[in-house]
Amino acid sequence: MQTIQSVDYLAVAPPLMLALTAVGVLVADAFLPARRSPWIGGAALTGVLLALAADLVLAVGVLPQDRPRGTFCVGASCSYSVDRFTLLFQAVLLVAGTVVLLLANGEVRRAGLPAGEFHFLLLTALAGALTIAAGRDLVILVVGLEVVSLPVFALVALRRYDGRSAEAGLTMFLVSVTSTAVMLFGVSLVYGATGSMLLDTISAALRRPGTPHTVAATGVVLVLVGFGFKVSAVPFHFWAPDTYQGAPIAVAAFLSVVSKAAGFAGLVLVLTVGFGSYAGVWGPLVAVLAAASMTVGNLVALRQRAAIRLLAWSSIAQAGYMLAPLGAAAGLVGEPRVLGVLAAATVGYVAIYAVMNLGVFAVLSFVGWIDGLGGGRLDDYRGMARSHPALALALAFCLACLAGLPPGLAGLFAKIVVFRGVLTGGYGWLAVLMAVNTVLGLAYYLAWASRLFAPGPSESTAAFGPVPRHVAIAVGLAVAGTALMSVLPQLVLGVAPTLGG
Amino acid sequence: MTVLLLVLPLLGCLAVLGLPPKRAAAFGVAVTSATLATALLMAATFDYHRSGFAQFSVNAPWIPLIDLRIHLGVDGISLPLVVLTALLCALCAGYLARPSGQPERPRALVALLLLTEVGMLGTFVALNLLLFFVFFEVVLVPMYAVIAGWGGQRRAAAARQFILYTLLGSGVLLVGLLLLYSRTSTMDMVVLVGRAGTGLSHGVQVLGFLLIAGGLAVKVPVWPLHSWLPDAHTQAPTVGSVLLAGVLLKMGTYGMVRIAVPMLPEGAVALAPALGALGVAGIVYAALACLAQRDLKRLIAFSSVGHMGFVLLGIATLTPVGINAALLGNIAHGLITGLLFFLVGGIAQRYGSTDIDRIGGGLLAKAPRLGSLLVFAAVASLGLPGLAGFWGEMLAMLSAFRPAGGLNPALYLVFLAVAGLGTVLTAAYFLVMLRRVAQGVVPPRWTAERFGDVTAREWVAWTPLLVLVLAIGLWPRIVLGVTDGAVRVLLRGG
Numbered sequence: 001m002q003t004i005q006s007v008d009y010l011a012v013a014p015p016l017m018l019a020l021t022a023v024g025v026l027v028a029d030a031f032l033p034a035r036r037s038p039w040i041g042g043a044a045l046t047g048v049l050l051a052l053a054a055d056l057v058l059a060v061g062v063l064p065q066d067r068p069r070g071t072f073c074v075g076a077s078c079s080y081s082v083d084r085f086t087l088l089f090q091a092v093l094l095v096a097g098t099v100v101l102l103l104a105n106g107e108v109r110r111a112g113l114p115a116g117e118f119h120f121l122l123l124t125a126l127a128g129a130l131t132i133a134a135g136r137d138l139v140i141l142v143v144g145l146e147v148v149s150l151p152v153f154a155l156v157a158l159r160r161y162d163g164r165s166a167e168a169g170l171t172m173f174l175v176s177v178t179s180t181a182v183m184l185f186g187v188s189l190v191y192g193a194t195g196s197m198l199l200d201t202i203s204a205a206l207r208r209p210g211t212p213h214t215v216a217a218t219g220v221v222l223v224l225v226g227f228g229f230k231v232s233a234v235p236f237h238f239w240a241p242d243t244y245q246g247a248p249i250a251v252a253a254f255l256s257v258v259s260k261a262a263g264f265a266g267l268v269l270v271l272t273v274g275f276g277s278y279a280g281v282w283g284p285l286v287a288v289l290a291a292a293s294m295t296v297g298n299l300v301a302l303r304q305r306a307a308i309r310l311l312a313w314s315s316i317a318q319a320g321y322m323l324a325p326l327g328a329a330a331g332l333v334g335e336p337r338v339l340g341v342l343a344a345a346t347v348g349y350v351a352i353y354a355v356m357n358l359g360v361f362a363v364l365s366f367v368g369w370i371d372g373l374g375g376g377r378l379d380d381y382r383g384m385a386r387s388h389p390a391l392a393l394a395l396a397f398c399l400a401c402l403a404g405l406p407p408g409l410a411g412l413f414a415k416i417v418v419f420r421g422v423l424t425g426g427y428g429w430l431a432v433l434m435a436v437n438t439v440l441g442l443a444y445y446l447a448w449a450s451r452l453f454a455p456g457p458s459e460s461t462a463a464f465g466p467v468p469r470h471v472a473i474a475v476g477l478a479v480a481g482t483a484l485m486s487v488l489p490q491l492v493l494g495v496a497p498t499l500g501g
Numbered sequence: 502m503t504v505l506l507l508v509l510p511l512l513g514c515l516a517v518l519g520l521p522p523k524r525a526a527a528f529g530v531a532v533t534s535a536t537l538a539t540a541l542l543m544a545a546t547f548d549y550h551r552s553g554f555a556q557f558s559v560n561a562p563w564i565p566l567i568d569l570r571i572h573l574g575v576d577g578i579s580l581p582l583v584v585l586t587a588l589l590c591a592l593c594a595g596y597l598a599r600p601s602g603q604p605e606r607p608r609a610l611v612a613l614l615l616l617t618e619v620g621m622l623g624t625f626v627a628l629n630l631l632l633f634f635v636f637f638e639v640v641l642v643p644m645y646a647v648i649a650g651w652g653g654q655r656r657a658a659a660a661r662q663f664i665l666y667t668l669l670g671s672g673v674l675l676v677g678l679l680l681l682y683s684r685t686s687t688m689d690m691v692v693l694v695g696r697a698g699t700g701l702s703h704g705v706q707v708l709g710f711l712l713i714a715g716g717l718a719v720k721v722p723v724w725p726l727h728s729w730l731p732d733a734h735t736q737a738p739t740v741g742s743v744l745l746a747g748v749l750l751k752m753g754t755y756g757m758v759r760i761a762v763p764m765l766p767e768g769a770v771a772l773a774p775a776l777g778a779l780g781v782a783g784i785v786y787a788a789l790a791c792l793a794q795r796d797l798k799r800l801i802a803f804s805s806v807g808h809m810g811f812v813l814l815g816i817a818t819l820t821p822v823g824i825n826a827a828l829l830g831n832i833a834h835g836l837i838t839g840l841l842f843f844l845v846g847g848i849a850q851r852y853g854s855t856d857i858d859r860i861g862g863g864l865l866a867k868a869p870r871l872g873s874l875l876v877f878a879a880v881a882s883l884g885l886p887g888l889a890g891f892w893g894e895m896l897a898m899l900s901a902f903r904p905a906g907g908l909n910p911a912l913y914l915v916f917l918a919v920a921g922l923g924t925v926l927t928a929a930y931f932l933v934m935l936r937r938v939a940q941g942v943v944p945p946r947w948t949a950e951r952f953g954d955v956t957a958r959e960w961v962a963w964t965p966l967l968v969l970v971l972a973i974g975l976w977p978r979i980v981l982g983v984t985d986g987a988v989r990v991l992l993r994g995g
Contacts, residue, residue, distance in 0.1 A: 405668070406620075406639040416567055416631065416675065423679050431679075435672025439665050446664065450649060450657070494566045 008071035010061075011082050013054035014090050015130040021047025022123035029116020037115040041105050044119040048101060048126070052094040059087045068498050070136075077198040079137035085347065085497040089133035089265045092351045092492075095481065096257045097126045099358045102474040103365040104250035110368070111248060113158050121151035121158075122254065129262035136273065138187050138197045141266045142180070145230060148262050149176045152255065156247040162372075168246025175229055175239040183226025189219030199274035206277050217281045223270060224282050230263035233323060234292040237316045244312040249374040252308060253361035256315045257354045264322055264350045271326060272343045273497050276336065283330025283425075290327045291433055294320025298440035307364055307375035310444060314402065315357065317441060322349045324434060325418050328425025338424060340496040345421035351492040352401075352414040352485050359398035359478030363391055366471045367464060378448050380461070385453045387461040392452040394479045401482055403445040404438060409486035417493055502543055503557045503573040503626050506583070507619055509536045510590075514615035522608050526598035529611035533591040536618065540587035544580060552577030552983055553990030555628055555691060563632075568688040572629040577987030578759060578828060579625045581980050582751055585835045586625065589747045590618045592962050593740040596843065599958045601850075604738070610651060613643040614740060621748045625755060630678050630688040633760070637752060638671055644741065644749065652736040659736035666729040667719055674716025674756075681709050681764065693764045694991060703767050710768025714761040714776065720753030723776070723813060724783030727806045734802035739846030742798065746805050747839035751831045754812050758824055762816065763991040770907045773817040777901075777912075780813030781919040788926030792933065797848065797855040800934060801841045804882060807927055808834045808890075814920055815897035819908065821988050823900030828984045829977060830893025833881075836973070837890055840878045840966040847871060847959060851952040857934065862941030870955045872939045874963065881970050883931040884924060888974035892981075894924060 009016070025044055032039065062069050062082055070078025100122065108115050128147025135141045153176070157169025191197060193216035194205035205211055228236040244252040271282055297317025304310040325345035364375035371377075385392040401408030404415040415438065422431045467475075485492060513532030517525050547556060555574025563569045575583060593614060597604055604610050616639070623636030641664055649660035682688055684705055685696070698706055719726045734742050762769045787807030794800040808830065815827035848864070848871070849855045865872035881888035884895070901917040904910060955963075973979055 400642060405642055406635060407616075407642065409635070412635065412638065413564065413567070413569075416679070419675060420567065420679050420682070423676070423683050428676070428680075431676045432673070435676055436669070438672050439669045442668055443661070443665055446645075446661065453646070453650065490564050490566055493564070 005072060008069065010054070010058060011069050011071045011134075012080065013058070014051040014094070015127040015134075017051040017054055018047055018123050018127035018130065021050075022120050022127065025123065026116055026120040029120075038109075040115045040119050041101065041108065044123055045098065045101050047123060048094055048097045051130070052091065052098070055087060055090045055094060058082055059091075062087060074198065077136075077200050079140050079198065080134050081136045081498070082134055083498045084495050085268075086134045088347065088351060088492060088495045089261065090130050092354050093126065093129050093133065093258055093261060095477070096261070096354050096358055097122075099362060099474045099477055100250050100254045100258065102470045102477075103253060103362055104248070105470045106468055107248050107250050107365060111159060113248065118155070118158060121155050125151040125155070125254070126258060129258050129265075132262045133265045135266070136199045136269065138190070138199070138202075138270070138274070141270065142183065142187060145183075145262070145266060146180060148259055149180070149230075152251070152259060155251045155254070156243055158251070159246075159248055162246070164246040168243045171239050172243045179226045179229030179236070182222050182229075186219045186222025186224075186226060189215050189222065193219060199269065202274045203276055206275065217278060220275045220278050220282055221285065224285060227263060227267045227270070228289060231260055231267060231319050231322075232316055233289045233319050234296045234316060237293065237297070240316060241309050241312040245306070245308050245374065247374075249308070249361065249365040249368075252311075252374065253358065253365070256311065256361065257357055260315065260319065261350050261354050264346065268326070268343050268346055269497055271329075272339050273499060276339055276499065279329040279339065283327060286323050287327030287330070287427060287430055290320045290323035291430060292320070293317060293323065294434065294437045298437050298444075301444050302440060304444070305377050305379070306373045307367070307378060307381070307448070308373060310378070310448065311357075311360060311364070311375075314441070314444070317437065318353055318357075318402070320437070321415065321418050321434065322346050322353070324430055325421030325425070327430060328422045328427040331426050336499045340499055341424060342421045344494050344496040345417045347495050348417050348489070348493040349414045352410045352482075352489070355478055355481040355485060356398045356401040356408070356411060359394060359475060359482060360402070362471060362474040362478055363395040363398075366391065366467060366475075378451055381448065381451045382454050382461065384461045388464065388467065391467060391475065394475050396449045396452055397479060398482060399445040399449045401486075403442045405442065407486075408482070410482050410489060413486075413489040413493070502539060503559055503575060506536060506539050506543070506587075506622055506626065507573075509539065510615040510618040510622070514612045514619065517608055517612045517615065520608065522606075525607040525611045526594070526603065529594040529614060530591070530598050532615060533587070533594040533618065536622075537587040537591040540584050543575060544584055547575070547580055549983065552580075552986035558628070567631060568629075568682070569631040569635075570629045570688070572632060572689065573626045574628050575626055577983045577985070578755070578991070580983055581828070581832050582625045582748075582755060583622060585751075585832055586618065586621045586748045588965060589743060589835065589839050590614065590621075592839070592843070592965065593743055595958070595962050596740060596846070599956075601956070604651060606650070610647065610740075613647050614744075616643040617647070617744060621744070621752065624752050628690045630682065630690055630693070630760065633690070633756070634671070634675060634678060637674070637756070640749060640752070641667060641671070644745065647741040648733060648737045651738040652741065654736075655732070656736045659732035662729045663733040666726075670716045670719025670726075672716070673712055677709055677712025677716055680705070680712060690760065696764075698764060698766045698768075701765070701767075706765045706768035707771045708768075710761055710765045710772050713765070714757055714772065717753040717756040717761065718779075721750060721757075721809050721813065722753070722806065723779045724786050724806060724810070725779075727783065730806060731799055731802045734805070735796065735799045739842060739849075742802075742842040742846075743839045746802070746842060747835040750805060750809060751835060754809065754816065754827060754831055757816055758827060758988075758991070762819065762824070769819055770905075773819055773908060774912055777814050777817030777916050780810040780817060781916045781923065783807060783810035783813070784920055784923030785926065788923050788930055791930040792926070795857055797845050797857055797860070797934070797938065798842070800857075800930070801838060801845060804927070804930075805834070805838055807923065808838070808882075810923070811894045811897045811920065814916060815893070815900060817904075817916075818897075818900040818913065819905035819992070820900050820903065821985070821992055822896055823904070824988045824992070825981055825984050826893050826896030826900055828988070829973075829980050830897060832980050833889035833893050833970070833973060836966050836969050837878060837882045840874075840963060840970065841882060843963055843966070844871070844875050844878055847955070848875075852947070857937050860938055861944035861947070862937055862939070863943035863947070864939045867943050867947060868952070868954045874955065874967070876935055876939055877967070878970075879931045879935055881974070883928045886974075889970045891974060892977040
């Protein structure tokens with residue numbers, strides 16, 4: 001075995017650029033005078049855009065060949081691999097990162113957050129998320145998840161003058177540490193049973209008859225539980241609403257989109273590439289998690305009056321839809337092609353969800369803090385269609401997408417793909433439950449959207465003032481992305497990680 | 502040309518938002534008229550000898566992964582519905598443009614009306630199951646917004662109930678469609694009709710029919726899933742009621758005729774008796790409910806449930822006669838109920854209310870032409886021979902005499918008897934309504950009030966409906982001649 005490996009620097013360029021920018025921003029902040037701090041946001045944005053450019057260059061090289069580009073390899077197995085799945089997730093994460101940075105721009109200034117630290121932490125977490133999408137080895141995945149989580153605790157607690165912000169950060173910290181411990185225990189069991197950390201080697205080992213299957217199965221379940229916390233699936237969801245509410249709005253957007261997408265990227269990789277042959281073990285569990293998440297999330301969201309809490313619960317419910325196709329995998333053990341279809345349904349839903357949810361958060365960050373609530377109450381949106389027609393239409397469009405109703409075609413297609421995946425696996429009951437949940441979901445998205453157009457106390461929405469340029473760009477990006485997915489959803493549908501054998 | 506039918510209102514919907522509000526209604530008239538002209542041109546160039554096959558077809562890929570293709574076409578079943586939809590939309594736009602009653606926020610209302618038209622026309626011309634579903638869903642949000650934005654006093658609750666209830670139906674429908682897809686690997690409606698259920702096990706067919714017809718049943722609406730309808734129709738503004746009753750309900754029965762029955766024939770045979778039973782139950786229930794109504798708009802809304810009961814009975818016989826009757830009943834109901842809602846809108850504008858006791862009778866004396874029109878529309882609706890409403894009901898009952906093979910004839914005789922009772926009750930409530938609204942002396946509170954009879958613009962809007970009700974009543978071949986060939990193709994399996 002070689003002791004010194006050559007590194008394919010182009011393959012690792014996107015996360016590497018983010019990491020370098022993060023360090024650069026932190027150092028620059030120490031030396032720049034305070035009045036220059038807007039430069040920091042600009043520098044961070046440039047870093048993200050460079051990473052996006054690197055992602056595109058990689059895509060041009062990788063996509064036509066349809067062969068993954070790996071590095072850090074042992075034999076044929078690679079710890080880090082760039083395939084269509086990786087490229088899609090990295091692109092979505094970077095676009096999401098761009099929008100979050102744009103949103104943060106105003107909030108950092110208004111709330112007096114320390115610009116250098118804020119951008120350093122955000123970029124680091126984003127780099128971690130990008131690494132997860134490329135990781136094909138349990139160590140990289142766990143480390144990646146921690147690189148996403150650790151900076152986020154600090155980000156959540158960054159509104160230092162607000163007690164709830166600190167509390168939110170602490171809640172999340174404790175939950176996350178616990179989940180990491182559980183996951184690491186699971187990883188150690190899997191390692192003990194299979195003798196490998198590389199997903200494809202694990203997959204091969206799990207098919208061998210000599211493997212201690214009880215130990216391996218326990219490990220698989222514990223890893224799944226760990227991911228349950230990360231993607232805030234019921235019953236591992238309780239940290240999410242308080243954390244969203246206490247965090248700065250841009251950070252809540254980051255949690256709801258980037259963290260969640262990264263968690264799902266890891267989950268899909270581990271379950272399909274690594275533990276594919278154990279679908280009989282994890283499939284039913286995931287199905288139950290999915291059913292519980294969508295039902296509980298939607299039912300509680302129905303009762304929310306604050307925008308940010310509604311979004312928190314809705315994102316729990318949406319996690320249920322994302323899990324549903326994977327839950328249907330139990331009946332399909334040993335059919336990698338079908339497993340790929342199910343994974344692709346989850347991936348497509350995550351990608352579309354990310355873009356449409358960003359649009360909602362962008363409007364929320366424009367509304368800002370009202371009475372200590374990020375994004376205010378639903379009633380604060382009354383009459384927004386009169387005072388800010390473009391913004392209200394954008395929000396209504398994104399909400400229609402989340403509900404999965406035309407004109408929000410992107411959301412509808414995402415749901416159709418998930419429905420189809422669930423039925424492919426023969427889980428009719430889950431499909432019917434999803435249909436009922438769609439109605440529950442529509443009820444609260446509609447309650448919000450209809451307030452926009454209601455004749456209301458227009459002085460409250462007029463007081464929001466003109467739309468700043470960076471918010472306009474952020475909303476425009478999200479809406480343009482969602483509209484694109486409405487017309488050409490095949491860009492993100494049908495992408496699954498490369499499965500061996 | 503099919504594409505033009507959809508693109509015109511869609512572009513109009515976007516363009517109207519950029520116009521000054523004063524011009525919006527006139528622009529709406531122009532767009533819907535152009536769409537109507539397209540529909541009429543299609544009807545004129547349609548090859549009636551090949552009415553069983555999709556004409557003016559377009560077939561282009563959209564999302565290959567879920568087999569969603571832009572596959573459009575018009576055949577004998579969809580052509581009458583396309584023309585009806587385009588006509589009612591144009592009349593609605595004309596109604597909005599009348600000088601006496603410019604709506605608030607006209608741009609938004611016209612845009613929503615045009616978006617609804619896209620969805621309705623798309624549903625009738627789609628030949629891909631998923632595309633059908635997408636168009637089916639397109640209608641929901643704009644119709645919700647029309648009710649919630651321009652409706653009566655309790656509009657918010659009515660609109661919410663409408664959209665949530667129908668979305669539940671759509672969800673079940675989607676599960677059914679995807680079940681069909683998972684067993685056949687195609688979404689092409691022409692192919693699926695051609696296969697006529699070959700290769701599908703009995704269990705799958707029954708389950709599929711249950712899900713698809715069950716999902717559509719909310720939209721029809723089939724008793725007891727109708728409870729969203731009276732509120733939605735009553736609270737909606739006149740144009741909303743006209744389109745809800747005139748077109749939206751047809752999307753449900755159209756789906757049953759086009760998808761559920763021909764693609765899942767064994768499932769249809771198994772569940773048709775249940776469908777028929779619910780249909781006749783709806784007829785009687787609606788008639789009894791109508792007898793108890795105090796509000797004119799609500800009465801007409803409930804009467805729709807009864808008329809759709811006859812349509813269901815026709816479908817449930819699974820015979821060519823029955824399905825032709827259902828399609829004819831669809832068209833007749835669209836015309837007559839559309840006219841009734843327009844008339845009630847006119848009455849509401851004059852009396853400021855649709856409460857029967859408040860109007861208090863004497864309409865024929867106060868506004869003789871308006872009163873006569875109401876009498877005309879009401880007797881057409883109760884199925885007087887010689888007017889459009891008669892044939893659909895008569896043929897549906899006739900076909901129940903001899904249902905398709907595999908169905909229990911005795912059971913259908915019972916349906917026939919119950920439906921017969923329903924026609925008597927229907928006649929009863931319409932006559933009671935006419936006695937209390939149209940006949941009698943003008944109550945003292947209205948004698949001093951001055952309001953005009955039917956205006957010239959109202960004549961323009963209502964004459965096409967009057968003429969068609971009469972024409973189809975005297976010569977039902979206008980519709981049956983078009984649908985019959987297509988129905989035979991559907992039932993034979995391609």
